[in-house]
Amino acid sequence: MPEFMYMKESITDYAGIMAKTIREWGEKEVLPSRKEYDEDYEHKLIYPAMKKLFVDMGLQKLVWPKEYGGAGIEPMALPTTLVRALEEVGKADPGMGFVFAGTFSLFTSIALEPHVNRELCTEFAPIYCESGEVRTGSLIFPEQGYLVGKEVANIKGRSIRVRAEPGDNEWVVNGEELRPVNSGAMADIFGVVCATDSGEIAYVLIPSNLEGVKRGDPILKTGLASDKNANVSLENVKIPDKYVVWRGEDAKYIGELVSWHTLCCCAICVGAMMDTYKTLKEWSTTRIIRGKPLKENPVDAIVLADVAEEIALSRILTYNLANTLSKSEIYGDRWSDEVSTLAEMIGMYVANAASKVIGRAMELMASMGYAREGDIEKHWRDVKTIQSSMGGSMPVLMDIARLFYECETL
Amino acid sequence: MPEFMYMKESITDYAGIMAKTIREWGEKEVLPSRKEYDEDYEHKLIYPAMKKLFVDMGLQKLVWPKEYGGAGIEPMALPTTLVRALEEVGKADPGMGFVFAGTFSLFTSIALEPHVNRELCTEFAPIYCESGEVRTGSLIFPEQGYLVGKEVANIKGRSIRVRAEPGDNEWVVNGEELRPVNSGAMADIFGVVCATDSGEIAYVLIPSNLEGVKRGDPILKTGLASDKNANVSLENVKIPDKYVVWRGEDAKYIGELVSWHTLCCCAICVGAMMDTYKTLKEWSTTRIIRGKPLKENPVDAIVLADVAEEIALSRILTYNLANTLSKSEIYGDRWSDEVSTLAEMIGMYVANAASKVIGRAMELMASMGYAREGDIEKHWRDVKTIQSSMGGSMPVLMDIARLFYECETL
Amino acid sequence: MVSIDDFARQKEYISPMDGQYGPIMRDITDNEIIPNRGKFDEDWLDHKYVEPIMKDILVDKGSLQKALFPTDYGGLSFNYLEYRPAALLARIFEEVGRGDTAIAVATGVTLWPLTLIGVEPLIRMDLLEEFAPIYCETEEPMFGMMAMTEPQGGSDIENVDHVRGRTIKTVARLEGDEWVINGHKLWPTNSGGATKGVMAVICTTKSGSLDPNDFAVIYVPAKTKGVRQGAPYKKAGMAADKNSDIWFEDVRVPKEYRAWSPGLDAEYFRSIGSWGCFGSIGFAAGELCDTCQILDQHFSDRIYRGRPMKEFDAVASVLADIAVDAQMARWALYEVAHTLDRPDLYGNSWSPAVEARIRGTKLWVVDTAVRDTEKALDLLGRYGYDRAWALEKHWRDEKIIQLWLGGRQLNQMIVARWFYKCETL
């Protein structure tokens, strides 16, 4: 099987082994049943597979330092390890990858240098490292424009609708009908971008069992059946000061969550594309059209080529982003506008490419393209849902313009 | 000025210095007169600038080993050095970059390990390293389909129309109305892919002063005024055996010419885009539309962002290709299908991006977009001409399908 | 709020019955389809929500299953070009399509097989008389079906010029005065048990033959012995349309049920492509208008910097591009309808020129709808994937419209063949 090249210099042996293990997990635990995931409303099929991945294979320990029971991956190696792992998860089921992406990114805020928060690691790491159950986190990011409530503050053209009032030793947090990035209906902890009346921006952690945390019904979605999302309302939720991870000057670190989350999404999309490629290659070899294998018809070959081209470029770009995140000394801080915007650019490209090429693959598989049985339409819906969840391209375009043209009023 | 990131790990100090020198050359020797290049049919303005670049600054020595009077760049550093240099040339004048790209790529066939040809280096290197004049080379590659003559053999769906007959100590070469990649009207030496009646494919060098080499009138082109191209006919041209650089099994190396040439074209296109970005940024800052700077209008900012996005991704991909060419031990031989197809994929993306974003930049500059005076329409025509010269995307798509789907009859 | 009426259509082309049927279909769409369409995905097997709507369209309110039968036989007599049947269907398809394209296709396909024998100049009055009771003397919706696709090489069937029927494995054998049909078809709209009306089955009278005389279109009432429809497939969208396998085992129908005759069946069969693509254009054009409306609603309600977000000019520019496409699509729809309504001006529906133009238009309109629903989803950000906004449903459905009827590639080949006189494609 020809390979989609990627920057191999920085891949560790550990990452290679992990990828192989996940691939085997996918083939054994996911592939036999994934055609039924969409109707698996109770997660009877999904949960056991996710548990194997998150708990038994330890994916939910990945972000945490060794001293708190985590995997303790060397920071330099973390981005590429993450990418190799999530490619494989994405091949099997983008939904589980997406749950992981949110959870992982959320905790980079307290688990990674230079902003390791020892107090919170001590408190939260055990939940993820010692539990025998799947534990997830849900990100609540500001959005461009809003349908309910009102804006408390504004960050890069996105409205923050979560109001945080600092008090004595605790903060009170309010927010109405918030749409999390992921996992709103299942998360154990929320990572929330909020603002005070005076316009100070903060990032806080909110355990879902606190009083006043209300979740709506699970949202009916295009795809990502493995991720249950729901709108979340925060009604006078009281959190201790220590859960305010970043505020004031430190709010700059929020950019890092974007960088990590986008890297994860890219890797998942690349995985979904690679699995589609595999299915398509098989189909185009065995399907006979006009007397020859489909792939030998040039008019179809141009579509096949388009699929391969986008996968190849997406993979290169994704590894490049990983490389950028692993070498701050060369490329700048992971939370800087330069790096987080680079991440967004690559994220926009890769998510778009995934949605596009899986759609093109469907073109060649005709009715087997849109039948569940053909085994690619789920990827198509899943990556489209990831793309939407990332917030759409408009706010990214504004960020790009802001950075490269030094726009001041966008 | 914000920077378009690229893989910096592999850039040498030498490359940095060279880039700076070329940038200064561009600003001094090219910018003041480039608006008149299109009507400079006699190259009265172009030649002196090109001479400074090729001869005085030594660009035409770049490919050659030190022992033959060349620059003797370490092979590992050659690709990135080339890219940095050609980005800067591309900013100033893609046409001169394109002449260089053809010349450089042509001689990689005899100047680079593992296929250094000492006899031919000894013969040809001095022409380029010791001359006080601009010396160029022109590539004659097979094309997909043909308008005149007939096919002698076929390589990856491209027709070879140059017939080579091996004789005693010399070969006789014939070809009718061939369309070179570059510089047909000015080259000192042609690098020609040809085939024998028995279907053996060869790559030969043909000095332009040999009897039977006929050049047509310079082709009226969309852009690239600095490159004079012309159709070339070869009528019973006799060349000594030693000019047959590759034949039989060695014909596989032809892929390497594609890899190098594409890398060069990518770098030139990135340079042209970066120069466009600079002009556009200035324009969008000073032009007032609806009462504010153009760049502060979101509807225009999405176009600005699109331009920046494509430049950023193109630059990353180009450096990635350079990295691939510099590390054969990791990524495979530069002439392999895997590497040359990767080059083509990236080349297709970058050339397309360049044509697209310069076109988009024109959208925002309205009539100054298409007026010579606005200083971007030349880049737009130049990169489009490069894109065409690379042969169009159809044969590349077929190569991609062939590699990734193992098609056998395309 | 922008509505379908804001997009111009060619007033001189409109059917004289437009004023009567337009409002009926609009009522069904606005009051039955749109309020319920969010539930169709889970309703894919039972059609608990879908069936009552189809009954209103085909029987109670619209009576559309009677459309192509003469009034003498209890029908509506839309057979005649003076009534501009295509322009009327255009109106029906776009109205229903903006609600749900699957309901629109279930409606359209009920009439589709009959276009070959029930619209001027292709009228087989004897067959209309024969089949009229099935559709006109019932209170039940009687879906129809075109049984074309086969397990291997799906669109090869429609690729008449190139494949010339060679790959058809459903064989019709003449025994005395009866055709005996054996074969296996896949995917027709209104299969999965839905069709109770008449199906048109594409057969060969001689397996593997390249002779157009062996290409046969034979009508089979759904209740005929030996016809078996499988269970519906699960698919990416279009839950209101059921698709399944369908088997024909020693199915016997009278000799007269062949549409026309050896040679003519193959020749007229192109009109199935023309009518099928025309329908697809209608569904998509309606959906595009609805996409504009949903976007208008979303971005009127969504606030950005104190104003409705549609006033944010970057968003407005995307909305504008989609509105332009919707206008182009609506014009194209009525142009194609007029082409079918005026064979005297533009040629017959089975002429290669007409088929090429209509297939080309389908290619454009549906590709555009796919792309525009993608853009629309992207614009909605985290509401894009949310089924509550219905845009993602349009996106899933349009993709299916893009793939059926041979998909993009077959249409491209048919266009190239006619416009560029390609001879070997």
Added chain:
Amino acid sequence: MVSIDDFARQKEYISPMDGQYGPIMRDITDNEIIPNRGKFDEDWLDHKYVEPIMKDILVDKGSLQKALFPTDYGGLSFNYLEYRPAALLARIFEEVGRGDTAIAVATGVTLWPLTLIGVEPLIRMDLLEEFAPIYCETEEPMFGMMAMTEPQGGSDIENVDHVRGRTIKTVARLEGDEWVINGHKLWPTNSGGATKGVMAVICTTKSGSLDPNDFAVIYVPAKTKGVRQGAPYKKAGMAADKNSDIWFEDVRVPKEYRAWSPGLDAEYFRSIGSWGCFGSIGFAAGELCDTCQILDQHFSDRIYRGRPMKEFDAVASVLADIAVDAQMARWALYEVAHTLDRPDLYGNSWSPAVEARIRGTKLWVVDTAVRDTEKALDLLGRYGYDRAWALEKHWRDEKIIQLWLGGRQLNQMIVARWFYKCETL
């Protein structure tokens, strides 16, 4: 070989004069423009090749500069809607446009300023009588001009709803019975010394005013004292059209030369957008048909594996997509023409609905033409940049059509404003 005639147009919309003028324009295009267009790029300053062709179009063979003057004044009387002037112009623009869009625009812009006073229902018979001798009593081509764009904020002028004339710096002052005009315009087609007929100059009667009553369209014969045209600019394409700066220094014309009146000038001015975009659609639609023809020729001649390369199905698929677009563009062209010819059905040319639809259509057709010429170039490989194949010229020219008249963004805003009722764009 595919030709423009293979793309359908709406037969019921065609002008009664189509049969007379179509062949004349086709003859000029096929025998004068196409054989010479390869030389236009070097002819940008002298117009040695261009001028004789323009003379044939405007005077000797086509007499088009007389089109909008009544026969009583020596003209052709195309003022009346019963002659379907827009449908006739559509034919002329597409025929000439497939040869050279710059010649087409030079032709169109000669009539453009007159559409505001010379096509029903906007008829100023007194001004037509006044200007008729300039165009009808001469053997010289008398180019006309719309002087709109100003040095800063070009398309702001046309952005009437938003900018409301505020940025117009060309001031018309009423002195007794005369307007005195001072200002500086850029870029009009037929400038650079070409215009010898009449120019319409967009002025304000009060600098910086937002009052639509101050927006004035005033006609100025080119020979009037104080009018000065600069030297032509060098540009990326469209060498057969000259553009330059133009200065107005104390230019005096009679009071009656104002098109209509305070308020009405601003209101009717939208029709300039409608007509201008209609012309652009015509040029581009013609060009798209020619692109198909060039591609057919190239890939019929180009051999691949022993067959014409158009039989290579991957190439055919691209050719097909472009043919589909050309068909869509031609339909759109005649639809827009009919919209202008039938204000009774679709509204006046200056109504926001009509302007929005036509600007939207221009956006689509020209964007499509740009993209398709790009695809075509790509397909030609090393012949793509070769001026001998003319495709690259079409590519350069289409880009310019895309950018003029406010470019993509202004059209998007005008479309969004009308379809989505945006209020602040």
